Amino acid sequence: MASHSHHSQEEEFLGDIPAPQTKGIWRVFLILCGLTAVEFAFAFMMDPSTLRNSIFIILTIFKAFFIVAEFMHLKHETKSLIWSILIPTALLIWLLIALITEGTYFGDSVYNYLK
Amino acid sequence: MSSTTSSTATLDRPNTGTWDGGNEPMKASYGKLMMWFFLLSDTFTFAAFLTTYGLIRHRHLAYVGEHDKFVFSQNYWPIPDKVFNAFPFFHGVDLPLAFVALMTMILILSSVTMVLAVEAGHRMDKKDVEKWLLWTILFGSTFIGCQAWEWAHFITGTEGGLTLADGSKVFGANLTLNQYGPPLFADLFFFITGFHGTHVFSGIVLLIIMFIMTVNGVFQKRGHYEMVEKVGLYWHFVDLVWVFVFTFFYLV
Numbered sequence: 374m375a376s377h378s379h380h381s382q383e384e385e386f387l388g389d390i391p392a393p394q395t396k397g398i399w400r401v402f403l404i405l406c407g408l409t410a411v412e413f414a415f416a417f418m419m420d421p422s423t424l425r426n427s428i429f430i431i432l433t434i435f436k437a438f439f440i441v442a443e444f445m446h447l448k449h450e451t452k453s454l455i456w457s458i459l460i461p462t463a464l465l466i467w468l469l470i471a472l473i474t475e476g477t478y479f480g481d482s483v484y485n486y487l488k
Numbered sequence: 489m490s491s492t493t494s495s496t497a498t499l500d501r502p503n504t505g506t507w508d509g510g511n512e513p514m515k516a517s518y519g520k521l522m523m524w525f526f527l528l529s530d531t532f533t534f535a536a537f538l539t540t541y542g543l544i545r546h547r548h549l550a551y552v553g554e555h556d557k558f559v560f561s562q563n564y565w566p567i568p569d570k571v572f573n574a575f576p577f578f579h580g581v582d583l584p585l586a587f588v589a590l591m592t593m594i595l596i597l598s599s600v601t602m603v604l605a606v607e608a609g610h611r612m613d614k615k616d617v618e619k620w621l622l623w624t625i626l627f628g629s630t631f632i633g634c635q636a637w638e639w640a641h642f643i644t645g646t647e648g649g650l651t652l653a654d655g656s657k658v659f660g661a662n663l664t665l666n667q668y669g670p671p672l673f674a675d676l677f678f679f680i681t682g683f684h685g686t687h688v689f690s691g692i693v694l695l696i697i698m699f700i701m702t703v704n705g706v707f708q709k710r711g712h713y714e715m716v717e718k719v720g721l722y723w724h725f726v727d728l729v730w731v732f733v734f735t736f737f738y739l740v
Contacts, residue, residue: 390613395604402600409592416569416585416739420555426740433735437728444603444724454514454524461528465535469542476543 401443408436523718527725530687534729537680538736544672560650566669568738574641588738591634592730598627599727606720609713614702617713621699624723628692635685642668642677677737684733687726694719 412432419425442448447455505511514521549564558570569584576587601623608616645660650667652658658667661674668674698719707713 391611398603429735429739436731440728451514472539480547
């Protein structure tokens with residue numbers, strides 16, 4: 374509530390309290406539960422493989438999207454705020470690929486050296 | 489008024505014009521913006537942890553063979569659902585990942601009650617804010633209690649333990665010895681879940697402060713519940729990190 378931040382009411386708030394708007398919140402809760410249940414189904418009904426890991430990661434990203442967009446309200450912020458959070462986060466994917474690739478190379482070279 | 493008398497050293501009221509320092513960049517208050525950027529920096533910390541996990545796991549041999557015939561060995565990385573299969577009051581029963589599933593549900597639920605507290609704050613409903621903050625504190629504390637139990641079990645180990653090549657036995661895990669697999673597996677477990685648990689703990693402390701301030705009517709006097717919203721962002725972030733820890737540590 375950015376518009377509220379500069380108000381400084383001396384008196385206690387005495388207005389009528391509106392009814393709660395919680396339908397959307399419980400909907401997101403059900404989505405998160407559903408996605409977690411699907412993850413569990415895959416964990417027990419599928420043997421470990423790259424495909425299974427990819428499914429886990431995709432479902433996790435969906436869960437993260439709902440938490441950040443709805444619970445943390447980022448979806449409803451200004452575009453510049455959304456991008457200033459998302460662009461640095463996107464760099465993490467680069468970090469991840471770079472470290473795994475270089476780490477594999479480093480590990481291999483040490484392994485070959487000791488062999 | 490203050491802009492016309494620019495020679496005076498102090499202002500008699502704050503500047504509010506768009507080009508006068510009075511506007512909010514990105515239509516978010518200073519505090520909320522800084523909370524977002526703090527959380528961004530925290531994202532990098534946790535990403536570093538999880539990348540390290542991926543890297544170290546990648547450098548260890550994976551277990552090949554039947555899932556049912558899996559035994560603990562320091563020669564290969566353990567299967568998570570063989571390590572985390574214990575449940576309080578169900579001693580000796582094999583319940584793979586059941587307890588961590590329960591913990592995940594508790595934390596997601598605490599995130600929901602937190603949004604409900606923020607929503608009540610928007611409506612200036614003091615009683616509802618108190619109620620939902622209390623639920624969030626309860627779920628958060630339950631989560632951290634569960635984690636304490638899980639750590640205790642992980643550190644104590646199973647009855648059989650692990651017999652090493654020289655005949656000595658290893659029970660449970662610490663930073664140098666680990667009955668479940670390579671010592672680095674235990675190190676990463678302690679560092680990643682420990683760092684997350686620290687965040688949960690400080691989140692609970694912040695929530696308790698919010699609860700006391702709400703009860704004292706601080707936010708009603710202030711005219712808005714933005715502080716609850718900022719702590720809410722922090723709390724959801726803890727849930728967000730757990731979603732990733734859960735996937736990369738317990739599922740993959």
